[in-house]
Amino acid sequence: MPIHVDELYRRTRDVALAARHPLLVAHRRPDGDTLGAMLAFGRWLERQGKVHTRFCVDGVPAAYRFMPGADQVIADQERVKEIAPDAVFFFDAADLKMTGVEELLAALPDAKIVNVDHHVTNAAFGHLNLIVTDASSTAEVVHRFHEAVGESVDRATATCLLTGLCTDTSHFSNPATTAQALHVGSALLSRGAKLGDVMTHIFHNKSVAVLKLWGVALSRLTVNRTWGIATTALTRADYAEAGVGEDESTEGISNFLNAVLDVPTVLVLKEGKDGTVRGSLRTTGERDVAKLAAHFGGGGHKKAAGFAVPGKLVEQDGHWRVVAV
Numbered sequence: 001m002p003i004h005v006d007e008l009y010r011r012t013r014d015v016a017l018a019a020r021h022p023l024l025v026a027h028r029r030p031d032g033d034t035l036g037a038m039l040a041f042g043r044w045l046e047r048q049g050k051v052h053t054r055f056c057v058d059g060v061p062a063a064y065r066f067m068p069g070a071d072q073v074i075a076d077q078e079r080v081k082e083i084a085p086d087a088v089f090f091f092d093a094a095d096l097k098m099t100g101v102e103e104l105l106a107a108l109p110d111a112k113i114v115n116v117d118h119h120v121t122n123a124a125f126g127h128l129n130l131i132v133t134d135a136s137s138t139a140e141v142v143h144r145f146h147e148a149v150g151e152s153v154d155r156a157t158a159t160c161l162l163t164g165l166c167t168d169t170s171h172f173s174n175p176a177t178t179a180q181a182l183h184v185g186s187a188l189l190s191r192g193a194k195l196g197d198v199m200t201h202i203f204h205n206k207s208v209a210v211l212k213l214w215g216v217a218l219s220r221l222t223v224n225r226t227w228g229i230a231t232t233a234l235t236r237a238d239y240a241e242a243g244v245g246e247d248e249s250t251e252g253i254s255n256f257l258n259a260v261l262d263v264p265t266v267l268v269l270k271e272g273k274d275g276t277v278r279g280s281l282r283t284t285g286e287r288d289v290a291k292l293a294a295h296f297g298g299g300g301h302k303k304a305a306g307f308a309v310p311g312k313l314v315e316q317d318g319h320w321r322v323v324a325v
């Protein structure tokens with residue numbers, strides 16, 4: 001018999017409190033949701049007087065350092081091995097591959113794995129899987145966790161959770177914006193969440209150089225009307241020419257296009273620094289882009305998904321192809 005979700009929240013609490021030293025993990029190339037959810041959970045542990053470690057293999061990008069507790073996130077796997085956590089909590093990671101800690105986990109064979117997420121494509125890789133697929137964001141799952149265990153949300157927690165909510169709903173504009181998401185947003189504001197900080201740091205943060213790079217992406221849009229899909233691409237040369245080093249600066253292009261374009265599905269291809277091409281898929285239509293992403297070894301949600309394939313981008317007759325390096 002499947003376990004009722006309320007029971008999953010209680011078990012998540014029990015594993016965290018019974019552990020000698022819990023480790024909290026945000027996924028690689030972190031966004032506001034994985035970090036916000038992890039930091040809010042960390043804040044809850046802190047309020048229980050529980051010593052723990054917060055980890056992200058890529059550290060915390062500058063844009064997210066305003067979140068309370070972000071300064072406590074470490075990226076040093078050796079240090080984590082020394083601490084030898086006996087429980088590992090993952091936030092917003094549909095797949096272990098997304099976390100970059102497979103090797104670290106191998107060094108912690110007895111650790112209990114808890115998987116806190118909202119992706120339908122989640123591989124349920126934990127011993128305990130708190131996967132709530134009707135939640136807009138993992139932040140919303142952590143909010144429900146607080147309700148389920150009867151813990152109030154303080155101001156610091158509220159700001160972290162609102163960051164996650166704003167990230168995954170594209171500031172309450174995309175199809176993840178359910179009545180429940182708005183309700184949680186309202187609850188967080190009444191708890192003192194600093195919406196101004198969230199907006200300043202994750203929305204009003206584009207430099208002229210970054211917007212010119214967005215301009216390159218916009219100028220390259222092509223539309224396949226038969227398939228109802230608009231595509232654009234950015235190469236490493238485009239980043240270099242714009243003088244933009246941070247890949248996160250173009251993270252919002254697919255969401256922006258999906259919000260304003262008169263084509264139901266958007267695919268944004270970007271060459272990464274690591275020799276891969278990343279595809280970001282968004283749709284306002286009926287297409288399940290998680291399935292499309294899964295075809296390329298990726299995953300995500302029905303309306304928002306992504307994948308990464310090795311190679312580089314080459315333009316041929318007005319079309320972009322991914323070719324082996």
Ligand SMILES: [Mn+2]
Pocket residue numbers: 033034092118136137138168
């Ligand atoms: Mn998420």
